[in-house]
Amino acid sequence: MCYTVVMKILTELQIENAVYEIAKKMCFEVDEKTLKKISDAYEKEDNRATKDALSDIIVNAKIAKNEHIPLCQDTGIVIAFCEIGGQIVIDGSFEKAINSGIKxxxxxxxxxxxxxxxxLDRVNTNDNTPCIIHTTITDGDKLKITLCPKGAGSENMGRVKMLTPASGEDGIIDFVVETVRLAGGKACPPLIVGVGIGGDLEECALLSKRALLRDIDDCSKDTHAKRLEDILYEKINALNIGAMGLKGKTTCLAVKVETFPCHIASLPVAVSLMCHANRHATCEL
Ligand code: SF4
Known part of the structure; x- marks a missing residue:
């Protein structure tokens, strides 16, 4: 059998330039849908101090965008989620291209x-690299890169637990809610809560991180996962942590649950928290 495969060549410089363009913007803008949810939280809040904090978050986002000032002093370690089409040939080093754009x-x-x-030695690399790169190979000839600068305030409060199947749904819910309760105001709520269930130790952590990249308005297409998202959303907001830990009605803006098949004797669960500075940016080549 004879067939021709059309390949698309991308150079290291093309990828570096694309990463550079989105990395230039990602620390200065929160997407409009997130801002709308923060505005809704402001409208329904009764606690005066919390209302003021939400108002400050909204004003801060406007100033950051209009005056090109970072949304937060913690501009994060950059996580790059990359989908590489199987028909793409990269002329050069993919890793170097991403890191050069970030630098x-x-x-x-x-x-x-x-x-x-x-x-261990804690010496700054002075260029914010290396970033953390996750790649998946997809069909087609497109390269999609999503960058997410993750601040330590929210990242440090994430957790992974290897539950057993006997823990069931209640065990999952307790662990997720406890994680948000322990985070309190330290993760800079209102939060987006990413939950990964299944896979193994590292896969569930990655699922929870990928969950944070979903559209803030969507819900899981899996009915069981969607039910969990709804239950967790209610329980987390009932914690009364509120914006910046000042107590109030909105501790989370959204909960996103992602699942993956796992071993019959395992029930890994991971929680990643994203602060109100919900920063990420995507490019496609
Ligand atoms: S958690 Fe978010 S808002 Fe808080 S300090 Fe870190 S990056 Fe900034």
Whole structure:
């Protein structure tokens, strides 16, 4: 059998430039849908101090966008989620291209460099790299890169637990709600809560992180997962942590549950928290 495969070539510089362009913007803008949810939380809040905090968050987002000032001093370690079409040939180093784009953006936009060379020696790399790169191979000839600068305030409050199947749905709910309760105001609520269930130790953590990239208005297409999203949303908001931990009606703006098949004797669960500075940006080549 004879067939021709049409390949698309992308150079290291093309990828670096695309990453640079989105990395330049991602620390300065919150998407409109997130801002709308924060405005809704403001409208329904009764607690004066919490209402003021929500108002400050909204004003801060406007100033950041209009005056090109970072939304937060913590401009994060960058996580890159990449979907690489099977028909793409990369001329050069993919990893180098991503890191070079990040390096340039953090330098030209004067963003805080928040990465240390080793968790043990704590010496700053001074260019905010390396970033953390996750890749999946997809069909077709498109390269999609989503960057997410993750601040330590919310990242440090994420948790993973290897439950057993006997823990059931109640065990999952208790663990997720407890994670948000322990985070309190430290993760800078109102939050987006990403929950990964299934896979293994590292896969469920990755699922919980990927969950944060979903459209803030969507819900899971899986009816069981959607039910869990609804239950968790209610229970988390009943915690009365409120914006910035000042107590109030809105502790989370959304809960996103992602699942994956797992071992018959396992029930891994991970929770990733995204603060109100819900920053991410996507490019496609
Ligand atoms: S958790 Fe978010 S808002 Fe809070 S300090 Fe970190 S990046 Fe900034």
């Amino acid at each position: 340039r953006a953090y330098s030209t936009e004067y963003l805080r460099k928040s990465v240390v060379k080793s968790p």
